[in-house]
Amino acid sequence: MSLQACSCTRFNEEVSAVAETVRTQGDQADPADRAREAVVEAALGKLGLDAKARLLAGQDMWSLPALPEIGLRSLVMSDGPIGVRGVRWTADDPSVALPSPTALAATWDPELALRAGVLLAQEARRKGVHVLLAPTVNLHRSPLGGRHFEAYSEDPYLTGRIGSGYVRGVQSGGVGTTVKHFVANDAETDRFTVNNLVSERALRELYLAPFEAIVADARPWGIMTAYNAVNGTTMTEHHHLVNEVLRGEWGFDGFNVSDWTAARSTRAAVEGGLDVAMPGPVTVYGEALARAVRDGEVTEAKVDEAVRRVLRLAARVGVLEGAEPVVTEPPATVDGEALAREIARRSFVLVRNRRGALPLRPGGTVALIGAAARDARVLGGGSATVFPARTVSPLDGLTAALPEGTLTYALGADPNEELSVAGKGFELRAVCRDAAGTVIGTGSAPSGHLQWTAPDLPDGVTLDRLHTVELTGTFTPRESGPHTFGIKGLGAFRLTVDGTPYYDDVQRPDKDNPFITFFGAPVPRAEAELTEGEPVEVSLTHVVAFPEDTPWKVIAFTLCHQEPQRDPDELIAEAVEAARAADTAVVVVATTERVESEGYDRGDLRLPGRQDDLVRAVAAANPDTVVVVNSGSPVELPWREDVAAVLLTWFPGQECGTALAEVLTGTHEPGGRLPTTWGSLPAAPVTQVAPTNGELPYTEGVFIGYRAWEKEGRTPSYPFGHGLGYTDWAYESIEVSGTTATIRVRNTGDRPGRETVQLYLAPAHPGPDRPARWLAGFATVEAAPGDTAEAVVELPRRAFEIWDETAGSWTYVKGAYELQAGRSIADRRLTATIEA
Structure with a gap:
């Protein structure tokens, strides 16, 4: 018999080194911290009011201005969280694309989150x-949240643990x-205007809890305040939650930046604790702030x-002269592709596996089916989008892994009911011209999406001379038939395909929400009959x-494309025939950017x-049908009870x-x-996401996620914490x-195998x-066949506390508790009674 300690306390050498670095940096009394503070105070004393106000306004979309008089270089920010896009929102500047935050949370492994953070710091x-x-550590309050892929979980404790690992890794x-x-x-x-009405108890026990845990455990250097209001006060002006709770009670000493365009009032924002209003340079700070002081x-x-x-x-990250940065020697280089693969496979949740359908039997034939099997959706839509240098689709991966001649592919059904960014088959470049039509610069365009933020423009191009940008090149079709081309963006466009002009007009917004316009659906503008393998010239010109x-100043537009649309019944029939002829059918189903963004x-x-x-038809033809979601x-x-296996892969990265x-x-x-409960919408206890008269009451209080499912006595499709491996586990004892x-x-x-022990x-x-x-702790363990492992979990004091709204403080609730260990919220194997 061998005993193995839980993986949450057994770091490999790389992770141990990083964690030790983080621990030593966390000491506020550290001499290096005091030295940095001295430099900060000296620099502050040299600045006049106008320079200080300008610094807080930002200088452009992503950066703060340099102040040479104090040795301050420009500080640059970038969107995440699955990769680092940088200041250029373009496929021309590729980034490692890790699996989605829901995937990272599905690993239940804070150390893996730490390693992901190290890679992102490297990027x-x-x-x-x-x-x-x-x-992003907001919670999955309702399953209808369109951006939940960018957050971790419905549970505040799991969210806080994963988020802490991530922050520690990045800052290391x-x-x-x-x-x-x-x-x-x-x-x-x-979200720009909604007033969320949340009880103080629900705020403390649920929505603030991950932030509090991360501030305590990881000492983040920044917080971003949201667009929305809470209980009548917009978050960029929320003195109570920012100054009294975040900074006062929790001791947060970092900077507070607004979500982009969220700041609305100069005096209320600065009084409410907002440090930086982005993007610059024209915000409620800058000249407006200096004037308000005067x-x-x-x-x-x-x-x-x-x-x-x-x-x-600035001192911590090393852009303030005279201050030693917190990290002088970055961690060892991380292999981004290898880590992306590891996180992906560690995140996949096998929720059903009838008669051992998985893993696939060696030597068997496989019919791979689904549009997402050929063109995988590896990340969610919106500001979290990055552009990886490569993407390995399921078809690519299985083609490489399976013996030649054992894999077939059928489209089956295409979830994309609208055009997508021009990608496969397109070879494009960007050509910049002045008003006279003279070329003043060129840039590469790895896809049909172009986004430049001034002054980051191609060499030789300036805004005062730039009149048009043309995306031009060739398209080689994968299929013969009518191909549709379209445009996403606002303004004047001219679209030409194979020498024929199809559109020459102005696209105007039809909605008030700028994010709907920016991330919204492309507009079809051309249909051209094309032949497989025969390249044609394409051109989309935009008047800037x-x-x-x-x-x-942002130049952003997209050339979009859709392949010929075949009869859906014919596609499903072809898939059924392929499935019937194979030992196993693997159907990949997916959401689209129109669904999750x-x-x-x-x-x-x-x-x-x-x-x-499609799934129903394939399952009827082949009892060994595996569905990849x-x-x-x-x-x-x-159809989950009609198939042999269901594997959830989230947005699995590049x-x-x-x-x-x-x-x-x-x-x-x-x-x-x-990391979150899966069930049908009619059964879901909390579904309201649309405000009425500008207000959205959180009437469910502290009952969201599995807490609400249990309170209502409803059975989900798959409970919180559920997941199967390729081995079995017996729970033998709890002490x-x-x-x-x-x-x-x-x-x-x-x-x-590896098991996630949940308490x-x-x-x-x-x-x-x-x-x-409620979840009070967890640990992952590993063991060989027949061996045992011990998971050692420290129960946090907060697990026994509730927020007393009358007293305005945390109350330790004494009494008898049952500590339940198991494989999910619904599969509890061992119990122990304890007295608090």
Whole structure:
């Protein structure tokens, strides 16, 4: 018999070194911290009011201005969280694309999150980025949240643990983080204006909890405040939550940046604790802030507080002269592709595996089916989008992994009911011209999406001379038939395909929400009959113009394309024949950017297009049907009992296909457990995401996620924490000493495996205002066949506390509790009674 300690306390050498670095940096009394503070104070004392106000306004879309008089270089921020895009939103500047945050949370492994953070710091430094605008730690309050793929979980404790690992990893590389969106930005509908009405208890126990845990455990260098209001006050002006709670109670000493365009009022923002209003240079700060000080509306001391925090950040990341950065020697180089594969396969959740359908039997034939198998959706839509240098689709991965002649492919059903960014088959470049038509510069265009933010333009190109940008090149079709071309963007465009002009007009916005316009659906503008393999010339020319009131200059538009649309019934029939002829059918189903994206919520949880019909038809033809679900958050699976296996892969990042092949063939087991409950929309207890008269009451209080499912007595499709591997586990004993629980499990299967041991705390008498149970701890263990492993879990004090709204403080609730260890919220194997 061998005993293995839980993986949450067993770091490999690389992770141990990083974690030790983070621990030593966390000491506020460290002499290096004191030295940095001295430099900050000296620099602050040299600045005049106008320079200080300008610093807090930002200088463009992504950076703060340099102040040479104090040795301050420009501080650069970039979107995340699955990669570092940098200041250029273009495929011309590729980034490593890791799996979605829901996938990272599905690993239930804070150490893996730490390693992901180390890689992202490496990417940030490569791109000249000092601060990553991530992680997102809002909760999955309702399954309809359109941006849930970018957040971790429905559970605040799991979210806090994963988020802490991520922040520690990024900052161990000398790059700052901004934990977002503070707070209660849990849906997208009317997010600029919605007033979320949340009880103080729900705020404390749920929505603030991950932020509090990360501030305590990881000392983030930044926080981003949200667009929405909470209980009547917009978050960029929320004195109570920012100054009294975040900074006062929790001791947060980092900087507070607005979500982009969220700041609305000069005096209220600075009084409410907002340090930086982005993007610049025209914001509620800058000249407006200096004027407010001179007019006596704002004290200069308030401005100094904000500038001090920005300079502290600059000192920490190494852009303030005279201050030694927190990290002088970055961690060892991380292999981005290898880590992306590891996270992906560790995140895949096998929720059903009838008669051992997976792993695939060696030597068998496989019919791979689905549009997402050929063109994988590896990340979600919106500001989290990055552009990887390569993407491995499931078809690519399985083709490489399976013996030649054993794999066939059929489209089956295409979930994309609208045009997508011009990609496969296109070879494009960008040509810039002045008003006379003279070429003044060129740039590469790896895809049909172009986005430049001034002054980051191709060599030789300046805004005062730039009149048009043309995306031009060739397209080689993969199929013969009518191909549709379209445009996403605003302004004047001219579209030509194969020498024929199809559109020469102006596209205007039809919605008030700029994010809907920016991330919205492309407009079809041309249909051309093309022949497979025969290249044609394509051209999309855009006349560059900016509204007079636009404070920043962004050139953004997209050439879009859709392949010939075949009869859906014929496609499904072809897939059925392929499935019938194979030993195993693997159907890949997916959501689309129209379903899961920043900017809007979901109207339902159904898979788009005819994908449900496809799965039913294939399952009827082949009892060994495996369904791979490529979505960032829950979808309904009405056929789940009719198929042999269901594997959830989230948005699996750039190494999707390789990781999937490794899991399907059994080279690695699927390691994920559900970080959020999966169920049907009619059964879901909390669904309201649309405000009424500008207000969205969180009437459910502390009952979201599994807490709500249990309170309502409803059974989901798959419960929180659920997930299967390729071996079996017996839970043998649980022992509790003080606040430490030790759980012994045995691998009863025939292959090595990893188990996520979950501990739930259940009060003997919860009453109507407390959940029946909640996650109190977890650990992952590994063991060979027949061997045992021990998971050692320390129970946090907060697990026994509730927020007393009358007293305005945390209350330790004494009494009897049952500590329940198991494989999910619904599969609890061992119990121990403890007295608090």
